[in-house]
Structure formats: structure tokens, C-alpha cells
Amino acid sequence: MIHSNHFMQYAINEARKAFDTAEVPVGAVIVCGEQIITKVHNLSISDMDITAHAEILALREASHKLQTRYLTECDLYVTLEPCAMCAYAISLARIRRLYFGAYDPKTGGVDHGPCIFAHSSTHHKPEYYGGIEERRCSKLLKDFFINKR
Amino acid sequence: MIHSNHFMQYAINEARKAFDTAEVPVGAVIVCGEQIITKVHNLSISDMDITAHAEILALREASHKLQTRYLTECDLYVTLEPCAMCAYAISLARIRRLYFGAYDPKTGGVDHGPCIFAHSSTHHKPEYYGGIEERRCSKLLKDFFINKR
Numbered sequence: 001m002i003h004s005n006h007f008m009q010y011a012i013n014e015a016r017k018a019f020d021t022a023e024v025p026v027g028a029v030i031v032c033g034e035q036i037i038t039k040v041h042n043l044s045i046s047d048m049d050i051t052a053h054a055e056i057l058a059l060r061e062a063s064h065k066l067q068t069r070y071l072t073e074c075d076l077y078v079t080l081e082p083c084a085m086c087a088y089a090i091s092l093a094r095i096r097r098l099y100f101g102a103y104d105p106k107t108g109g110v111d112h113g114p115c116i117f118a119h120s121s122t123h124h125k126p127e128y129y130g131g132i133e134e135r136r137c138s139k140l141l142k143d144f145f146i147n148k149r
Numbered sequence: 150m151i152h153s154n155h156f157m158q159y160a161i162n163e164a165r166k167a168f169d170t171a172e173v174p175v176g177a178v179i180v181c182g183e184q185i186i187t188k189v190h191n192l193s194i195s196d197m198d199i200t201a202h203a204e205i206l207a208l209r210e211a212s213h214k215l216q217t218r219y220l221t222e223c224d225l226y227v228t229l230e231p232c233a234m235c236a237y238a239i240s241l242a243r244i245r246r247l248y249f250g251a252y253d254p255k256t257g258g259v260d261h262g263p264c265i266f267a268h269s270s271t272h273h274k275p276e277y278y279g280g281i282e283e284r285r286c287s288k289l290l291k292d293f294f295i296n297k298r
Binding site for chain 1: 193199200205212213216218233234235237256257261263265268270271
């Protein structure tokens with residue numbers, strides 16, 4: 001079995017592309033079996049769309065590629081703890097496992113704030129692991145916001 | 150000032166279109182001033198996209214039409230209480246007022262479950278009103294799910 005850090009590397013590469021185009025540097029990868037289905041990054045500014053977070057784009061693209069709305073055999077890797085919008089979308093898409101990098105105490109929706117997977121009304125709850133390659137994921141974000149000041 | 154029931158009527162008409170195409174009947178309208186910017190309905194099945202809820206499509210379309218990510222002067226009308234994904238997207242888009250029709254105790258994310266607008270980490274909280282044309286909005290949903298059984 002390929003280690004989760006392996007796939008997170010691809011998500012970090014995507015986050016770097018976001019960084020280079022002045023988007024908040026978050027990248028996401030969806031994996032099925034041991035195959036990468038989609039690699040994307042946040043496009044909120046260039047798409048002029050607040051819903052164009054990396055996770056939403058990844059779910060949409062994977063559904064189109066696999067021709068199914070339900071990604072029950074897929075795992076999602078993302079460099080930042082998903083917000084509530086993305087966490088609930090991950091549940092709706094029935095993602096099997098979620099791996100995220102940096103924790104986000106301010107706007108995270110998995111281990112913080114609305115803690116989407118903690119509610120009985122969230123029918124599908126993926127297995128999830130935070131802090132995968134955390135230092136590298138959060139460094140990109142810190143560098144980005146330092147440049148913004 | 151035009152009464153909120155007026156704009157909800159357009160959202161109900163959109164929900165009917167969803168009903169007629171075997172989509173879960175939810176419709177949404179975004180209004181700026183007293184002008185309708187976008188009228189859409191749920192397209193999750195036909196778009197093969199679990200994120201294609203009426204609210205998400207409405208936010209995306211309004212942002213493209215108005216050429217801004219932040220819909221601070223806009224109000225959103227939707228026939229069903231938004232789920233957590235849509236509620237957080239509404240917050241991200243900085244919608245001014247949210248009017249919804251039927252309450253959704255099972256998967257609603259505004260007055261139920263994760264109660265997205267109740268968290269201090271949800272930075273923008275729209276003014277919101279539930280139960281607008283509630284009976285008509287929920288009848289469409291009940292009729293839809295009865296047909297499904």
C-alpha cells in the first residue's frame with residue numbers, strides 16, 4: 001500500500017500552483033485504488049467563484065471522470081482542513097477516506113467550528129486523518145499570507 | 150418594497166421544473182435591489198454533481214453575472230432550508246439576507262444539525278428567515294418523495 005504522504009505530495013504540488021497564481025495555496029487530489037483520478041487547486045479568484053475551493057473542484061471533476069455522483073471507493077487528500085462547505089460536500093459525495101494537511105482553527109469545519117462529521121444528521125462520515133505533511137502544507141499558507149500583508 | 154413571498158414564488162416555479170425532470174424539487178433565486186439576477190433549480194442528477202444544489206448554482210451564476218465574488222447587496226430565496234454545504238457557501242459569498250421555505254430537520258444546516266450561522270468561526274452571517282411559503286414548498290418535496298417510493 002502506498003503511504004498517504006505519497007499522495008499528499010501531489011496535493012502540495014497543486015497548492016504551489018495556486019500560490020504562484022496568487023490564489024490561497026490549497027491543493028487536492030482524489031485517489032481511487034492507487035490511481036490518481038484528479039489533481040486540482042483552489043481557483044476562487046480566477047474563477048470568480050467562492051465555491052471553487054480545491055475540494056469542490058476535485059469532487060466535481062472526479063464525478064465527471066468516473067461517471068458517478070458517489071465516490072464511495074475514493075480517498076481525498078487536501079493540504080488544508082476542509083471548511084464546512086467542503087466537509088459537507090465530501091460527505092454528500094460519500095468519500096471513503098479524507099486526509100488533510102494543515103489544521104485550520106479559524107475556518108476549518110472538520111475538527112473546528114461546526115465539526116461537520118460530529119453530527120448525527122451528517123449521514124456519511126468518511127474515515128479521516130489530519131496533520132499529514134502538516135508543516136509543509138502550513139508553511140505554504142503562512143508564506144502566502146505574509147506576502148499579502 | 151416587494152414582499153418576500155413574491156420572490157419565493159419564482160423559486161417555487163424553479164422547484165417545479167426540478168420536479169418535472171426527476172430532480173429533488175428545490176429552486177433558488179438571487180435578488181439584487183428588486184431585480185432578479187438568477188433563477189435556478191437543483192441539477193445534482195443531470196449534472197452528475199452532488200454540489201449542484203440550487204443555492205450553489207445560484208451563487209456561482211450571480212457572481213459571474215455581477216462580476217464579483219461577494220454578493221453583499223444580494224438576497225437569496227430558496228424553497229428548502231440550506232444544507233451545511235450551501236449555508237457555508239452563502240456565508241462565504243456574503244449574501245445579505247436568506248429566505249427559505251420548508252424547514253429540513255433531517256439534513257438542514259441552518260436551524261438544524263451543524264447550525265452553520267451559530268458558530269463564531271462563521272464570519273459572515275446573513276439575516277435569515279425560514280418558513281416563507283412553507284406549505285407550498287414542502288408539499289412539492291413530499292409529493293416528490295411519495296412518487297419515489
